[in-house]
Amino acid sequence: MLYLNERSISRLQAIVIVAVVVIAAVVGMLYYFLYYLPTQRIAALPAKEKITIGIAQSLSGPISAQVMMWHSHYKWIIEDYNAKGGLYIPEYGKKLPITYIEYDDESDIHKMLMLTEKLILIDKVDLIFAPCTTGFIYAASSLYEKYHYPVIALTYGSQAGAEKMKRGELKYLFQTLASPSEVGEAVCGLLEYVRDRYGPLGNIGILYHLDQHGIEHAAAIVGSLSLKGFSITMYESYPFMTTEFKPLISKLMEANVETVILCGYEGAFFVRDAMAMRYNPKFLLLGPSGVETPGMAFGPLGFTLDQIKGIMLYIGPSASYTENDFLKQWAEEHKERSRAIYRNEYGYPYPPSATFYAGLQCLFEAVQKVGLDKEKIMETLRTEYFNTILGKMRFRPGYSPETELGGGIIEQWQYRPIMDVIWPLKAKSADIIYPKPSWPS
Numbered sequence: 066m067l068y069l070n071e072r073s074i075s076r077l078q079a080i081v082i083v084a085v086v087v088i089a090a091v092v093g094m095l096y097y098f099l100y101y102l103p104t105q106r107i108a109a110l111p112a113k114e115k116i117t118i119g120i121a122q123s124l125s126g127p128i129s130a131q132v133m134m135w136h137s138h139y140k141w142i143i144e145d146y147n148a149k150g151g152l153y154i155p156e157y158g159k160k161l162p163i164t165y166i167e168y169d170d171e172s173d174i175h176k177m178l179m180l181t182e183k184l185i186l187i188d189k190v191d192l193i194f195a196p197c198t199t200g201f202i203y204a205a206s207s208l209y210e211k212y213h214y215p216v217i218a219l220t221y222g223s224q225a226g227a228e229k230m231k232r233g234e235l236k237y238l239f240q241t242l243a244s245p246s247e248v249g250e251a252v253c254g255l256l257e258y259v260r261d262r263y264g265p266l267g268n269i270g271i272l273y274h275l276d277q278h279g280i281e282h283a284a285a286i287v288g289s290l291s292l293k294g295f296s297i298t299m300y301e302s303y304p305f306m307t308t309e310f311k312p313l314i315s316k317l318m319e320a321n322v323e324t325v326i327l328c329g330y331e332g333a334f335f336v337r338d339a340m341a342m343r344y345n346p347k348f349l350l351l352g353p354s355g356v357e358t359p360g361m362a363f364g365p366l367g368f369t370l371d372q373i374k375g376i377m378l379y380i381g382p383s384a385s386y387t388e389n390d391f392l393k394q395w396a397e398e399h400k401e402r403s404r405a406i407y408r409n410e411y412g413y414p415y416p417p418s419a420t421f422y423a424g425l426q427c428l429f430e431a432v433q434k435v436g437l438d439k440e441k442i443m444e445t446l447r448t449e450y451f452n453t454i455l456g457k458m459r460f461r462p463g464y465s466p467e468t469e470l471g472g473g474i475i476e477q478w479q480y481r482p483i484m485d486v487i488w489p490l491k492a493k494s495a496d497i498i499y500p501k502p503s504w505p506s
Contacts, residue, residue: 113161116163119167119192120168121168122194123201125169127306128172135220136220138418138422166184168183177196181208185208191437200276202238206226206238215237219421222240223244227246231463239466247474251379252290252379255475256348267321267347269295270298272328274329274330275303279302282328282379301316303329315342323347324346330352331354332352336351348499350475357476364407369505375479377476377497378484379475380417381473381476382471383484384419384472416476419455419471420466426451426453426454427453431445431451456468472486473493477497
């Protein structure tokens with residue numbers, strides 16, 4: 066039989082009392098941190114029923130065609146997240162639908178800057194999407210820094226901007242395309258490969274438009290080629306968004322240029338005039354110009370696959386939409402969505418389509434992780450990996466992003482209505498066709 070004296074009972078009572086107090090304290094702390102404090106924080110936040118994203122871009126004027134071709138992913142990703150209830154905002158503890166404010170800058174860079182500030186200061190948008198083309202985005206980047214808005218730039222590749230990113234002077238701008246130095250190295254590597262495999266390349270001519278994209282890409286390509294011993298026969302500029310290339314083509318023909326690199330957005334007009342003049346270089350590499358976009362190339366531009374077979378494009382990182390089952394399906398979905406834009410059957414993705422979409426996914430996933438605090442979004446985008454349609458992806462300030470399924474820098478039209486990656490070799494979906502086939506009769 067167990068006997069307890071008064072002292073033992075007092076000791077047991079004390080232990081029970083202490084245990085009860087500790088349990089009560091733990092329960093109270095859990096309640097405070099898990100329920101009460103979050104509730105108070107949400108109560109202290111301003112009422113919010115939606116997330117607002119703003120953009121000033123060229124819906125009219127000479128750049129409007131580029132916006133139509135390259136910026137459809139902005140609205141598509143909003144549609145996709147809204148279809149799942151919106152964007153989860155941690156500080157509110159729920160998903161909020163996304164709305165979109167869009168202004169037309171009329172292809173005027175000064176108007177774009179004015180409208181971007183209006184979005185920030187008057188509309189007070191939560192997030193901002195970048196305008197179209199390198200020059201416009203580079204100009205707007207100072208506003209992103211001033212007002213601390215993290216922005217994913219789709220149609221952007223500036224070496225001046227890349228150097229600022231590396232130095233930490235542009236912390237809020239994130240690029241999805243390769244920098245001019247990366248393009249220069251890729252072009253040089255491809256030309257070395259062609260020279261070693263097929264023999265001398267003949268005279269090299271480089272044309273570039275007088276805009277930031279053309280000037281910086283041409284300079285980077287010339288610099289890389291010069292370091293490897295290539296000589297440039299012709300190096301000439303032309304006006305931004307020109308539609309007339311016959312005088313320059315005459316010069317190329319007179320100089321017997323067989324390798325042509327055009328750094329600009331006007332490649333479709335160059336191809337049109339080259340076909341008309343029966344000028345058929347063995348190597349033809351264009352900048353982003355619409356020729357790479359199936360819905361545009363085989364629709365409004367009126368080309369056939371036989372006409373553009375062998376033409377190459379520098380733009381990346383891009384994925385192969387023919388080598389991966391998931392991306393094959395994504396390409397079919399892209400085709401269906403593009404029908405409303407091009408009204409034809411050729412709505413397949415252009416080379417960096419998936420990279421553009423994945424870059425926007427990174428922005429949305431950063432918000433879902435850290436909320437609407439712009440400093441936290443920026444730091445998250447600078448330091449972390451994200452799950453995207455291209456697998457794991459992370460941004461690298463001053464360079465193209467790292468992706469599991471991307472990596473192509475140069476693509477070529479070959480035998481199907483979607484471009485093949487040909488360089489670098491580790492990312493290729495096909496070997497290069499060289500020389501470029503002659504224009505069909």
